[in-house]
Amino acid sequence: xxxxxxxxxxxxxxxxxxxxxxxxxxxxxxxxxxxxxxxxxxxxxxxxxxxxxxxxxxxxxxxxxxxxxxxxxxxxxxxxxxxxxxxxxxxxxxxxxxxxxxxxxxxxxxxxxxxx
Amino acid sequence: xxxxxxxxxxxxxxxxxxxxxxxxxxxxxxxxxxxxxxxxxxxxxxxxxxxxxxxxxxxxxxxxxxxxxxxxxxxxxxxxxxxxxxxxxxxxxxxxxxxxxxxxxxxxxxxxxxxxxxxxxxxxxxxxxxxxxxxxxxxxxxxxxxxxxxxxxxxxxxxxxxxxxxxxxxxxxxxxxxxxxxxxxxxxxxxxxxxxxxxxxxxxxxxxxxxxxxxxxxxxxxxxxxxxxxxxxxxxxxxxxxxxxxxxxxxxxxxxxxxxxxxxxxxxxxxxxxxxxxxxxxxxxxxxxxxxxxxxxxxxxxxxxxxxxxxxxxxxxxxxxxxxxxxxxxxxxxxxxxxxxxxxxxxxxxxxxxxxxxxxxxxxxxxxxxxxxxxxxxxxxxxxxxxxxxxxxxxxxxxxxxxxxxxxxxxxxxxxxxxxxxxxxxxxxxxxxxxxxxxxxxxxxxxxxxxxxxxxxxxxxxxxxxxxxxxxxxxxxxxxxxxxxxxxxxxxxx
Numbered sequence: 291x292x293x294x295x296x297x298x299x300x301x302x303x304x305x306x307x308x309x310x311x312x313x314x315x316x317x318x319x320x321x322x323x324x325x326x327x328x329x330x331x332x333x334x335x336x337x338x339x340x341x342x343x344x345x346x347x348x349x350x351x352x353x354x355x356x357x358x359x360x361x362x363x364x365x366x367x368x369x370x371x372x373x374x375x376x377x378x379x380x381x382x383x384x385x386x387x388x389x390x391x392x393x394x395x396x397x398x399x400x401x402x403x404x405x406x
Numbered sequence: 407x408x409x410x411x412x413x414x415x416x417x418x419x420x421x422x423x424x425x426x427x428x429x430x431x432x433x434x435x436x437x438x439x440x441x442x443x444x445x446x447x448x449x450x451x452x453x454x455x456x457x458x459x460x461x462x463x464x465x466x467x468x469x470x471x472x473x474x475x476x477x478x479x480x481x482x483x484x485x486x487x488x489x490x491x492x493x494x495x496x497x498x499x500x501x502x503x504x505x506x507x508x509x510x511x512x513x514x515x516x517x518x519x520x521x522x523x524x525x526x527x528x529x530x531x532x533x534x535x536x537x538x539x540x541x542x543x544x545x546x547x548x549x550x551x552x553x554x555x556x557x558x559x560x561x562x563x564x565x566x567x568x569x570x571x572x573x574x575x576x577x578x579x580x581x582x583x584x585x586x587x588x589x590x591x592x593x594x595x596x597x598x599x600x601x602x603x604x605x606x607x608x609x610x611x612x613x614x615x616x617x618x619x620x621x622x623x624x625x626x627x628x629x630x631x632x633x634x635x636x637x638x639x640x641x642x643x644x645x646x647x648x649x650x651x652x653x654x655x656x657x658x659x660x661x662x663x664x665x666x667x668x669x670x671x672x673x674x675x676x677x678x679x680x681x682x683x684x685x686x687x688x689x690x691x692x693x694x695x696x697x698x699x700x701x702x703x704x705x706x707x708x709x710x711x712x713x714x715x716x717x718x719x720x721x722x723x724x725x726x727x728x729x730x731x732x733x734x735x736x737x738x739x740x741x742x743x744x745x746x747x748x749x750x751x752x753x754x755x756x757x758x759x760x761x762x763x764x765x766x767x768x769x770x771x772x773x774x775x776x777x778x779x780x781x782x783x784x785x786x787x788x789x790x791x792x793x794x795x796x797x798x799x800x801x802x803x804x805x806x807x808x809x810x811x812x813x814x815x816x817x818x819x820x821x822x823x824x825x826x827x828x829x830x831x832x833x834x835x836x837x838x839x840x841x842x843x844x845x846x847x848x849x850x851x852x853x854x855x856x857x858x859x860x861x862x863x864x865x866x867x868x869x870x871x872x873x874x875x876x877x878x879x880x881x882x883x884x885x886x887x888x889x890x891x892x893x894x895x896x897x898x899x900x
Contacts, residue, residue, distance in 0.1 A: 304584075311577065317569060324576050331583050338591040366590070369539050373583065376546045380576050383550050387557060387569045394562045403566060 296337040304330030315400040317391065321384045328377045332370050339366040408456050412465045412478055415449045415488075416530045418442060423523030432515040436503060439519040443496040446526070450492045454485040464536075472536070473597040479536035483671075483898040487663050488533050490744070493877075494655035494751055495526050501873040502648045504862060505758045509646040510558060518558055522652075525551030529656050533663065538586045538596045541664075545582065545628075549575045552657055556645045564644035571637045574627060582624035588617030598672060609677065618673060622684065625668065629661035631725055632695030635718045642714045647758035650710070654717060655751040662724055662743055669728065670736050670899060679731035688729025693823050695722025700830040704837070707769040709757050712834055713750065716793060719827065720746045726820065727808045735811045737895045741804035748881045749792035749801060752874045756786050759870060762862040769838070774845030779864045781871050783842045788878050790835035792885070795828050799885040807892065 307327025311320050339362050347364040351357045392398055395406065422442045429435050457463055457480055465478040499522075510518055528548025535541050553575065557568035590596055592613035593604045608614055630638035638658060642650055669678040679685050696719050703715035720742065727739040757767065763779055764771050776783045792799035805828065812821045864871075884891045 308577070311573060320573055324573060327577070327580055331580055331587070334584065335587050338587060365596075366587075372539070372543060376543065379550055380546070380572070383553055384569065384572050387553070387565055387572065390557065390565045391569060394565060406563075 296340070297334070300330050300334040300337055302330075303327075303333060306330075317388050317398040317400065321381065321388065324384070325377065325381060328373070328380075332373060332377075335366040335370050335373070339363040408452065409463065409465060411449050411453055412463065412480060412534065413467075415446055415453070416478075416527050416534065418449075419446060419523035419527040419530075423520040423527070426516045426520035426523070429516055430513075432507070432512050435516045435519050436499075436506070439523060440496075440499050442523060443492070443499050443526075446530075447489075447492040447496045450485070450489045450530075453480060454489050457482055457485045473595050473600040476535075476537045476540050477597070478534045479599070480534060483667075484533045484663075486898060487743075488530055490747055491529055491533065491656050491660070492526075494747060495652055497751070497873050497877055498648070498652040498655075498755070501755050501870040502651075502758070504762055504867070504870065505646075505648045508762065509560060509648055514558060518555070521551050521554050522649075525555060526656075529660050532660055536598045538589065538598065538601070540596075542579065542583050542586060546579055548657070548660070549579060549628075552653060555649050555653070556641045558649075559644060559646040561644045564641070564646075567637075567641040567644045571641045574634075574637045578624040578627035580624075581620050581627070585617040585620030585622075585624065588613045588620065592617065602672060605673070605677070609681065615682065618668075618677075618682065621668060622665070625661045625665050626691075628658070629665060630658045630718060630721055631691050632698060632718065632722060633691065635695070635699075635721075638718060639711075639714055642717075643711060647710070647754070647761055650758070651751040651754040654754055655747045658717075658721065659743055659747055662721065662728075662739075665725075665728060666736060666739060666743075666899075670733075675731055675733070685729040685731050688725045689820065692722040692724075692726035692729060693820060695719055696726065696823055696827045700827040700834070704830055704834045706834075709760065709767040709769070709772065709838060710754075711767075712838065713753055713757060716831065716834065717746070717750055719831075720750065720793070723804075723808065723824070726824070727804075727811070730811050730815060730817075732811065733896070733899065734807065736899055737892060738804055738807040738811060740895050740898070741800065741807060741892075744884065745792055745800040745804050745881070748877050748884075749789045749799070752785065752877045752881075753789045753793070755870070755874050755877075756782055756789070759862075759867050759874075762867065763864070765861065769841055772838070772841050775842040777845070779867075781864060781875075782867075783839075785871065785874055785878055786842070787839060788882070790839065792881055794831040794835050796832075797885075798882065800881050800891075801885075803885055803888040803891065806888075 304327050307323050307330055310323025310326060314320050314323060341360055341362055344360045344362045347361040349357060350359070388398055395403055397403060419442055422438060426435050426438070429438070453463070463480040466472070467476045470476070506515065525548050528544050528551060531544035532541060532548060535544060553568050553572045556571060557565045589601065592608050592611045593601050595601050595604060627634045642653070669684065699715045699719035699722065703712050703719065706712040706715060724739050724742040724746070727735050727742060759782055760772065760775065760779065761767060766772070788799070792801040795801045795805040805824070808824065809821060812824065
């Protein structure tokens with residue numbers, strides 16, 4: 291049961307994000323929910339990188355053969371740095387679109403925007 | 407030398423695009439962007455010729471060999487699609503000067519062209535990369551650029567459409583990312599070739615299955631297959647008419663390319679169609695797209711909306727062909743892809759030229775176009791015939807190969823759907839042709855020029871029309887030499 295706990299947590303966070311996008315009428319809240327969804331995915335990547343009893347992937351000896359330390363897989367961490375940058379880019383494009391919507395329509399509520 | 411061309415093809419648009427920020431002279435920016443497009447196009451053609459002469463090419467970033475490093479792999483298939491994409495992008499730019507300066511604020515043109523080039527670079531990256539995570543990053547680069555391209559328009563609802571597209575597109579990209587996580591955790595590699603070699607050992611793993619399905623869902627949302635097509639309709643409806651031919655030819659078509667790549671080349675026919683049975687999903691969604699969107703196109707009185715719904719029904723045809731699960735049907739799907747890119751993009755370009763003359767897309771304003779723009783009407787007829795599937799066009803060759811495959815598999819209901827919707831396609835194209843050909847007395851006042859808007863006559867549009875004629879000619883050549891074209895496509899996906 292508890293060995294799956296990290297994955298369940300990631301799934302829960304991702305589902306909260308999707309639920310938030312579907313339910314919220316406010317565009318700003320939709321965008322924040324998108325961030326929550328992406329956070330769930332990032333946590334999932336970190337979870338699959340973990341090894342049992344592993345420490346941080348820092349080498350304290352000169353070659354791979356000498357080291358007997360068990361380390362976490364560093365590759366997903368590196369990938370997630372890129373994914374976080376992509377997420378920030380999405381967020382900023384979304385926010386600038388929200389500013390433009392606010393300028394044109396004077397509202398960011400989905401209900402009021404549908405009327406026009 | 408030719409090896410470095412591969413990376414230049416992708417980097418040059420990004421570098422030039424970023425440099426546009428400091429360049430505020432709109433005409434100079436336009437010229438530089440045109441030249442960049444032509445250079446990319448020529449580079450793509452050179453690489454394509456080289457690949458056909460001496461086999462697949464690999465470019466290793468920083469000299470790091472895969473599976474540790476990232477690589478670009480250029481095969482026959484993706485080099486041909488890259489050529490096509492860059493030709494469409496060049497044609498959009500060369501053709502669209504009047505449209506662009508007409509619809510886009512002159513102070514925004516430099517950033518518009520910059521974002522356009524970054525979008526192009528993203529698409530080329532998606533096509534050429536051989537690494538799953540790299541694929542996700544390029545998808546996001548191109549999508550972010552296309553959200554901002556869509557939001558620039560005179561119609562203010564385009565910003566709303568762009569925002570909805572951003573939400574849906576980001577969800578799709580996140581699905582692709584989760585799928586990549588599953589595939590990575592099962593196989594331990596991100597390199598696609600390495601993954602293909604490891605696939606036989608991990609075929610039974612549930613992680614691979616889930617990863618495959620999640621990536622496929624992401625790709626289907628992005629390609630705009632029927633129940634997931636609302637973002638496509640909304641955003642194309644309201645955006646500026648300059649960018650629509652480009653987005654139609656690239657954005658959703660790239661994802662169809664990825665779907666072909668994923669189902670046929672990466673996972674293989676056996677895994678996709680016998681192990682997982684995705685043909686039912688493709689068939690059902692494609693058939694719904696064909697029926698619903700053909701009928702929706704029939705009821706449109708707006709030229710551009712008709713073309714948009716017709717695009718969605720064409721995507722349906724492509725997926726029906728893909729879902730049959732044989733090599734010949736993949737060839738039919740690629741033919742639909744070619745037909746859709748060439749014919750539909752030229753139709754969108756023609757529509758924007760008609761808009762320059764009539765200042766409206768509405769059917770009631772388009773009467774008697776033949777006396778003002780005869781060449782436009784002829785080109786419209788040829789490309790419309792290609793959409794409907796009249797012989798000697800690429801659309802006909804695509805439809806006939808789909809029908810042969812359907813008969814081979816005894817799928818008579820699907821055959822009936824395809825044939826009926828072809829008739830509907832002829833009807834909706836003819837509805838507009840009839841409007842163009844016959845005049846309704848007193849409906850238009852051509853001499854009136856609205857303030858601030860110049861009305862272009864056909865004589866001013868000869869150069870743009872020659873570009874469209876070039877695309878139409880390519881379409882006809884592929885349609886006339888049907889057998890050799892099919893053989894050529896057959897060689898692409900060995």
